[in-house]
Amino acid sequence: MAFKKITEQPSLYNNLDKMPVAELLENINNEDQKVAIAVRQVIPQVATLVDGIVERMKKGGRIFYLGAGTSGRLGVLDASEIPPTYGMPQGLVIALIAGGDSALRIPVESAEDDPNKGWEELQGHRINELDTVIGIAASGTTPYVVGALAKAKEAGILTGAISCNPDSPVAAMADIAIVPVVGPEFVTGSTRMKSGTAQKMVLNMITTATMIRLGKVKGNKMVNMQITNAKLADRGTRIIAEELNIEYEKAKVLLHLHGSVKKALEAYKATE
Known part of the structure; x- marks a missing residue:
């Protein structure tokens, strides 16, 4: 052809x-x-x-x-x-x-x-x-x-x-x-x-x-995204709150403490 x-x-x-x-x-x-x-x-x-x-x-x-x-x-x-x-x-x-x-x-x-x-x-x-x-x-x-x-x-x-x-x-x-x-x-x-x-x-x-x-998504969430602005910080906080069934403010603290959604989830679950 x-x-x-x-x-x-x-x-x-x-x-x-x-x-x-x-x-x-x-x-x-x-x-x-x-x-x-x-x-x-x-x-x-x-x-x-x-x-x-x-x-x-x-x-x-x-x-x-x-x-x-x-x-x-x-x-x-x-x-x-x-x-x-x-x-x-x-x-x-x-x-x-x-x-x-x-x-x-x-x-x-x-x-x-x-x-x-x-x-x-x-x-x-x-x-x-x-x-x-x-x-x-x-x-x-x-x-x-x-x-x-x-x-x-x-x-x-x-x-x-x-x-x-x-x-x-x-x-x-x-x-x-x-x-x-x-x-x-x-x-x-x-x-x-x-x-x-x-x-x-x-x-x-x-x-x-x-x-x-490669494991960069959990469920349907971008758990490895970089938290580089307020919008992404809010999205990451909501993902943590939903995944762990905790209050927004507590999720926000976890995110800022650990720097990423994935690390925050892993750290929280390790203490349960």
């Missing part, structure tokens, strides 16, 4: 510039509803990747995301949220974006065309066989991502790819290809829309399921 960029196909809608705002929004929403359905179809591949990640992270492995443009920014977003949400140390989920951190705000479009740069950056982190490399590319053709995945695979490192075009070069270079096919974008070729949403949903699934399997 020949590789065809579905993400670059013409929009199913014409004359967008003549549509009333309400109609524009309704049609965008109609297209967005297709995303969750597409993501559901790739759950088996996501599950296989998560199992591989968990097995490796239990032995000290890390997750590396690579992407350019919107895809790279989504990887950085997901990676940056893991330490505060789950109390994981910095450096266990690492996102690399073509063009470096400056590309988060100011596009560095040509940076993605170097097929060697991604692997060079991974080597700077002393990547090894316990790690997992996940390439993120809506089009599935980004040289920065394709080149890094090829080298990682050669080195015996588990590789995954998230793209929205079947049979893409990125998918071919990954051990586990995750391909939610969301169809043409509302604005032709604007992959920050449905493709970006699909990628974000898959990234949420990967890291959330991984953190749960």
Whole structure:
């Protein structure tokens, strides 16, 4: 089957510039509803990747995301949220974006065309066989991502790819290809829309399921979250109060004494 960029196909809608705002929004929403359905179809591949990640992270492995443009920014977003949400140390989920951190705000479009740069950056982190490399590319053709995945695979490192075009070069270079096919974008070729949403949903699934399997969630609570502001302190206090069936103020004292929900629960239960 020949590789065809579905993400670059013409929009199913014409004359967008003549549509009333309400109609524009309704049609965008109609297209967005297709995303969750597409993501559901790739759950088996996501599950296989998560199992591989968990097995490796239990032995000290890390997750590396690579992407350019919107895809790279989504990887950085997901990676940056893991330490505060789950109390994981910095450096266990690492996102690399073509063009470096400056590309988060100011596009560095040509940076993605170097097929060697991604692997060079991974080597700077002393990547090894316990790690997992996940390439993120809506089009599935980004040289920065394709080149890094090829080298990682050669080195015996588990590789995954998230793209929205079947049979893409990125998918071919990954051990586990995750391909939610969301169809043409509302604005032709604007992959920050449905493709970006699909990628974000898959990234949420990967890291959330991984953190749960690593014991960072108790019941349905984020017991390892970092208490870095008043909102999180309140949430942590309520979790402790509910879990131990004690008053809010007593739970608040426990949280501040021990510094985390998990430690507070463990300390309290040890005295019972």
